[in-house]
Amino acid sequence: MSKTAYRIAGVSLAIAGFAGAANAQVLAHKDISLAMATTIAQVTIDTCKTQGYNVSVHVLGREGQTILAVRNPDAGLATFENSMKKAYTSRTFSRSSGEFAEGVKANPNAGALFLTNITPAQGALPIKIGNETIGAVGVSGAPGGEKDEACAKAGIDKVSADLK
Numbered sequence: 152m153s154k155t156a157y158r159i160a161g162v163s164l165a166i167a168g169f170a171g172a173a174n175a176q177v178l179a180h181k182d183i184s185l186a187m188a189t190t191i192a193q194v195t196i197d198t199c200k201t202q203g204y205n206v207s208v209h210v211l212g213r214e215g216q217t218i219l220a221v222r223n224p225d226a227g228l229a230t231f232e233n234s235m236k237k238a239y240t241s242r243t244f245s246r247s248s249g250e251f252a253e254g255v256k257a258n259p260n261a262g263a264l265f266l267t268n269i270t271p272a273q274g275a276l277p278i279k280i281g282n283e284t285i286g287a288v289g290v291s292g293a294p295g296g297e298k299d300e301a302c303a304k305a306g307i308d309k310v311s312a313d314l315k
Contacts, residue, residue: 183210183278183286187310188218191278191288195306196221199293206292206302207234210278211242213285215268223292230291237275237299238289239268245284249273249296274299278307280314 183191188210199206205225210218222231240248244263252271255261263269273296275289288306290299307314 180213180283181280181285183212183218185218187313188286190310191306192219192221193306194309195288195290195302196223198305199290199298199302202293202298202302204293204298204302206290206299207231208303208306209235209238209289211235211238211287211289213242215239215242218286226292233270233272233291234274234289234299236268236270236289237272237291238287240270240272241275241277241289242284242287243269245277245279247273247277247300248275248289249300252296272296274303276300276303276307278314285314 191210192208195208196206200223205223207220207222207226207230209220212218217235220231220235237248240251243266244251248270249272251263251269252273255264255271264271274291274293275287277284278286278288288303290303293299293302
């Protein structure tokens with residue numbers, strides 16, 4: 152047998168072994184429901200509104216997919232995209248978007264800054280069950296990321312009993 156044939160046979164066995172192992176497992180995990188995302192978004196918007204801030208909110212799931220996105224008609228146009236990017240950043244790195252921003256502040260050439268939908272701006276928090284990140288909520292429109300983040304925290308706090 153030639154060296155090429157041995158290599159092909161070896162690769163085939165490796166792929167077959169990997170596929171067999173992968174099929175032997177079932178993944179089980181918790182996800183954010185539409186009802187939970189709606190509660191988070193509504194409380195987040197209401198919290199900001201009582202403070203006089205018109206905001207946009209994105210609630211993302213465990214894979215960064217949008218579950219719910221809402222923009223107050225009086226919020227700035229860019230707030231909708233910005234709230235999504237903040238949430239995506241938080242979900243991707245499993246920490247607040249503000250912590251991410253602090254981490255890259257000294258390095259404007261950090262590779263993560265060049266990824267699609269990543270922004271170094273405060274205003275999003277991960278949604279977690281224990282240490283497992285199952286999503287994120289991002290807010291944009293308040294005068295300062297710390298205010299956006301406080302509204303996001305209120306939304307997550309409202310459903311905290313269900314995040315177990």
